[in-house]
Amino acid sequence: MADVEHTPAPDEVLIRTLYSGISAGTELTAYRGSNPYMNKRWDDESRLFVDGDTSISYPVDGWGYEEVGEIALVGSEAVGVQVGDVVWGTWGHRSHTLKKASWASQRILDPAVDPRVGIFSQIGAIALNLVLDADIHIGETVAVFGLGVPGQLAAQLARLNGGRVIAVDNLPARRQLALDLGADIALDPADGGVAERIRDLTDGRGADVCLEVSGNYRALHEAVRAVAYSSRVCVAGFMQGDGVGLRLGEEFHHNRVALVCSQISGVAPATQHRWNYDRLARTAIQLAGAKRLHVTELITHTVPMSEAAEAFKMLDERPEEALQVVLSFEGEGA
Known part of the structure; x- marks a missing residue:
């Protein structure tokens, strides 16, 4: 999760993470070691968990599925995006990510909306x-x-x-x-x-x-x-x-x-002929942006990424103190 400079391909953009939310459900199962992926291996072909192996092991690298960031660099052939656009999506607790411009262009957050709304897509x-x-x-x-x-x-x-x-x-x-x-x-x-x-x-x-x-x-x-x-x-x-x-x-x-x-x-x-994951995520963000779905009210803590360990410990040991904890990458060498 070090801050490393990346150069986007012609059809890519570099996104600098602004905020990343911690899932107090799924992520804590890895933190506690109770997640079945850490004790068994998920076999995609049979769709069964298999004994004797694991799908995930410590250290768990870059987990996290509640991210929002700002486009920092744009590839020479990228269309529909520009530097400064705020993009929501899933790319883990990391400072930067490279994404296709076509992907990012479908996930641009209204600039009038609190950027933290973007962490609620998944x-x-x-x-x-x-x-x-x-x-x-x-x-x-x-x-x-x-x-x-x-x-x-x-x-x-x-x-x-x-x-x-x-x-x-x-x-x-x-x-x-x-x-x-x-x-x-x-x-x-x-x-x-x-x-x-x-x-x-x-x-x-x-x-x-x-x-x-x-x-x-x-x-x-x-x-x-x-x-x-x-x-x-x-x-x-x-x-x-x-x-x-x-x-x-x-x-x-x-x-x-x-x-x-x-x-x-x-x-x-x-509903599968009408709904898929992308529509679900876009709808959630649209409802939140229009304030029909209240999401920022769920945020109880916004802490620097450098305090992530303490944030996980709080969620694990003192859940009554927190609801949605957000990691901020601002001022973290980004």
Whole structure:
């Protein structure tokens, strides 16, 4: 991640990173060593994890998928871009990246928008993909379990989609933020009986759909308990290890609950003729730029890249202190 000068090819641009966001979900699984890629190898052909090897090993080089930067150099044949354009995308926690001009020209951020909006392209796409998987209809009740960054975004998008949002999290500040950003009700799981309270709020029916974004098996089990008969729970949380706390012989079995994995490598089959990753990311940025999706309100810390180690430690050990942490490359020798 050293600051190295690059010369773009004729059809490339050099982007100098301004900000890079830390994913407190996926990236912390690598930080903690719980990510399955670090203990097994993902085989693309069979689409199975294979024992006896790894896909990722320490040191993890340049991970990060929440970047925004400024075009510093333009290749001689590059079109549609110019020096100074602010570009959003994914290129890891590094000071510079080389990209095709055709790629960069499709990701130019409105100069009137806070450049930090650009770090939310991937996480915004993940949240939007989750809401598309949930197939929310106007007037339906949507329960969101986990109010980290993707949960906060999913709660806002569910409301934009016509849903009545019940937000669930054990951290008071996250519950309050969800309410401030439009959630109708916020519940503390420490009070117990989340599923019972959701059923009380829905005339005994249960939520029309539950979104699990915490990555916690006990939260997933409560989401299964809280959803209406023959309805779906959409899971975007990155579950780790064995499913301790998930009892599939109970409400899941007796209420015909559908569990749907929402993962950014694909979209729901019913929408794949219209939606893909690029459209998801562009839509998230457009909504954020228009302030229909509130993203900068999720940023709790902006710290120099040189303090990245301390930032990861805080997210790992003191999650109540932070939500979205942003690494700044300004003044870092860029």
